Amino acid sequence: xxxxxxxxxxxxxxxxxxxxxxxxxxxxxxxxxxxxxxxxxxxxxxxxxxxxxxxxxxxxxxxxxxxxxxxxxxxxxxxxxxxxxxxxxxxxxxxxxxxxxxxxxxxxxxxxxxxxxxxxxxxxxxxxxxxxxxxxxxxxxxxxxxxxxxxxxxxxxxxxxxxxxxxxxxxxxxxxxxxxxxxxxxxxxxxxxxxxxxxxxxxxxxxxxxxxxxxxxxxxxxxxxxxxxxxxxxxxxxxxxxxxxxxxxxxxxxxx
Amino acid sequence: xxxxxxxxxxxxxxxxxxxxxxxxxxxxxxxxxxxxxxxxxxxxxxxxxxxxxxxxxxxxxxxxxxxxxxxxxxxxxxxxxxxxxxxxxxxxxxxxxxxxxxxxxxxxxxxxxxxxxxxxxxxxxxxxxxxxxxxxxxxxxxxxxxxxxxxxxxxxxxxxxxxxxxxxxxxxxxxxxxxxxxxxxxxxxxxxxxxxxxxxxxxxxxxxxxxxxxxxxxxxxxxxxxxxxxxxxxxxxxxxxxxxxxxxxxxxxxxxxxxxxxxxxxxxxxxxxxxxxxxxxx
Amino acid sequence: xxxxxxxxxxxxxxxxxxxxxxxxxxxxxxxxxxxxxxxxxxxxxxxxxxxxxxxxxxxxxxxxxxxxxxxxxxxxxxxxxxxxxxxxxxxxxxxxxxxxxxxxxxxxxxxxxxxxxxxxxxx
Numbered sequence: 001x002x003x004x005x006x007x008x009x010x011x012x013x014x015x016x017x018x019x020x021x022x023x024x025x026x027x028x029x030x031x032x033x034x035x036x037x038x039x040x041x042x043x044x045x046x047x048x049x050x051x052x053x054x055x056x057x058x059x060x061x062x063x064x065x066x067x068x069x070x071x072x073x074x075x076x077x078x079x080x081x082x083x084x085x086x087x088x089x090x091x092x093x094x095x096x097x098x099x100x101x102x103x104x105x106x107x108x109x110x111x112x113x114x115x116x117x118x119x120x121x122x123x124x125x126x127x128x129x130x131x132x133x134x135x136x137x138x139x140x141x142x143x144x145x146x147x148x149x150x151x152x153x154x155x156x157x158x159x160x161x162x163x164x165x166x167x168x169x170x171x172x173x174x175x176x177x178x179x180x181x182x183x184x185x186x187x188x189x190x191x192x193x194x195x196x197x198x199x200x201x202x203x204x205x206x207x208x209x210x211x212x213x214x215x216x217x218x219x220x221x222x223x224x225x226x227x228x229x230x231x232x233x234x235x236x237x238x239x240x241x242x243x244x245x246x247x248x249x250x251x252x253x254x255x256x
Numbered sequence: 257x258x259x260x261x262x263x264x265x266x267x268x269x270x271x272x273x274x275x276x277x278x279x280x281x282x283x284x285x286x287x288x289x290x291x292x293x294x295x296x297x298x299x300x301x302x303x304x305x306x307x308x309x310x311x312x313x314x315x316x317x318x319x320x321x322x323x324x325x326x327x328x329x330x331x332x333x334x335x336x337x338x339x340x341x342x343x344x345x346x347x348x349x350x351x352x353x354x355x356x357x358x359x360x361x362x363x364x365x366x367x368x369x370x371x372x373x374x375x376x377x378x379x380x381x382x383x384x385x386x387x388x389x390x391x392x393x394x395x396x397x398x399x400x401x402x403x404x405x406x407x408x409x410x411x412x413x414x415x416x417x418x419x420x421x422x423x424x425x426x427x428x429x430x431x432x433x434x435x436x437x438x439x440x441x442x443x444x445x446x447x448x449x450x451x452x453x454x455x456x457x458x459x460x461x462x463x464x465x466x467x468x469x470x471x472x473x474x475x476x477x478x479x480x481x482x483x484x485x486x487x488x489x490x491x492x493x494x495x496x497x498x499x500x501x502x503x504x505x506x507x508x509x510x511x512x513x514x515x516x517x518x519x520x521x522x523x524x525x526x527x528x529x530x531x532x533x534x535x536x537x538x
Numbered sequence: 539x540x541x542x543x544x545x546x547x548x549x550x551x552x553x554x555x556x557x558x559x560x561x562x563x564x565x566x567x568x569x570x571x572x573x574x575x576x577x578x579x580x581x582x583x584x585x586x587x588x589x590x591x592x593x594x595x596x597x598x599x600x601x602x603x604x605x606x607x608x609x610x611x612x613x614x615x616x617x618x619x620x621x622x623x624x625x626x627x628x629x630x631x632x633x634x635x636x637x638x639x640x641x642x643x644x645x646x647x648x649x650x651x652x653x654x655x656x657x658x659x660x661x
Contacts, residue, residue, distance in 0.1 A: 003326040003328055006327070009327065009357075012357065016353055016357075020353070081341055082339055082341070083337070083342075086335065086337050086340065087340065087341070089306075089307055089325065090305060090334075091357060092327050092330035092357045092358065093327055094325070094326065094327050252325075255307060284585075420581060423581035424578045424581050425578075427577040427580075427581055427582060427583060428575075428578035430577070430584050431574075448581055448582040448583065449583050451583045451585045451586070471546055475546075509545070510545060510546060511550075
């Protein structure tokens with residue numbers, strides 16, 4: 001039997017990881033639905049005059065970010081507590097299989113679930129909004145650059161989430177929270193710079209306009225724009241990727 | 257089979273927990289690892305299970321290095337730790353989730369073990385006491401079919417009847433292919449199960465020997481008067497006389513109280529050199 | 539003087555099995571439990587039981603039928619009795635007589651006690 005990767009065993013690990021996954025993020029996922037609806041309603045009152053708003057996309061972004069952070073943090077924290085780490089490390093599967101299984105859940109399955117939940121709530125609101133608030137959102141364009149940015153910031157946030165989740169379990173909830181807030185501010189600054197660099201991609205992108213209000217694109221000269229763009233790529237993509245890869249080595253080299 | 261060669265381990269630089277130890281453990285044996293608190297018994301188990309990596313030296317288990325944590329190695333090793341953390345699911349669900357990873361898992365042994373321990377498979381692990389959880393883990397270990405079983409203080413948290421059950425279940429599962437390693441400071445709980453003894457002291461292996469070899473050389477007896485110095489190795493006052501560790505003079509085998517032997521070795525480690533490892537003249 | 543004249547675990551187990559054969563728990567020709575079953579019952583290492591069983595086999599109390607298990611020998615009961623008797627005369631009696639000497643107990647005294655014991659066990 002292959003010692004590094006065996007598909008049958010990988011499926012077993014994936015199944016086990018799915019069965020053992022944390023419930024807390026799902027509680028938050030469902031718990032945030034009333035809040036989503038509340039913001040939709042607020043949005044409806046504020047935007048009824050022109051019968052449309054770009055709000056939902058930003059909400060989706062934040063929804064994904066919060067739930068995803070929680071999920072990644074809690075999912076990886078299995079490796080931090082002594083008891084669960086022992087069980088996880090002694091499980092007869094290779095580090096690659098274990099890491100890949102977790103990654104699939106954290107990076108693919110959970111985001112898809114979040115996206116589906118959001119869509120469900122959004123469609124539900126769509127059913128009642130016209131009659132109750134004389135308001136209708138225009139359909140979200142899921143293939144727009146917005147989604148790209150949204151998912152990108154999300155995936156960038158995941159390794160950060162993993163890092164802060166680990167910090168939370170290791171340093172305690174308070175220090176973990178401080179760590180997260182600092183991380184969040186840093187990341188948000190990076191996103192601000194980054195979206196400024198991205199703004200030439202699409203001229204009618206709600207997310208970009210929202211987060212890059214401080215930019216007046218005409219006043220930024222082209223050199224700076226290119227610099228900003230590179231900074232965004234290097235400043236976010238690289239550490240993001242490194243953190244992701246490091247989570248593999250963390251699994252492989254973790255000792256008690 | 258496990259071979260440990262010149263293996264050292266330290267958590268902090270220059271403060272080794274285990275210093276250049278050598279061990280050889282054969283399949284078919286039940287090895288008791290004894291040592292004072294903090295001497296590195298758990299650390300040794302972690303090293304053998306690949307949960308810690310040696311600072312230097314080598315460990316091989318069935319020809320594999322534990323630290324690589326290859327699936328072929330992991331599916332032959334089951335470790336019962338002192339501290340564990342179980343998911344909030346039923347006992348049965350736990351078995352359904354984890355048993356598929358162990359190809360030699362025996363469902364009949366599992367059911368029998370749970371019955372012996374008096375555990376209801378339909379109860380949630382979250383509602384079980386520490387001792388009951390331990391029984392679940394022990395049952396799983398015994399049913400796993402793994403060739404190497406590592407037990408860290410297996411009788412901790414078990415009530416007296418459950419200790420009986422554990423001994424009964426484990427002794428029924430020992431065979432020529434299986435190696436069980438038990439660390440404990442309750443020697444008497446498992447003494448009858450052991451056929452080999454490893455004593456750790458001051459970062460080293462003070463003694464490694466089969467019980468058969470030991471009983472050929474020393475025995476314990478309770479006497480009203482202290483025996484002569486040529487025979488006596490160590491003694492302890494008990495009501496009505498002395499509990500003594502004696503050299504086997506006539507080559508006649510006697511009982512051996514491992515707890516007394518352990519105490520003797522703690523205060524008189526030289527006994528190993530003088531009476532346990534060298535051939536007797538008489 | 540040593541009290542609690544004890545022997546090695548494997549010998550204790552061998553003697554216990556011999557006693558069980560002597561009292562007819564397993565009659566001649568019957569299979570005794572396997573090493574594994576005995577080990578589980580007595581909560582000891584199977585290797586210890588192997589030693590006990592080998593010892594009993596050497597003493598002719600049980601016979602090994604390859605692949606099936608151990609059976610009580612035809613004359614197993616009397617041989618088991620011999621074994622117990624040997625242990626008694628070699629280990630218990632010397633201690634007993636030593637105590638008799640120490641306390642200065644006379645033969646006639648012993649005889650009376652023994653008769654008393656006989657009467658008690660009859661009634």
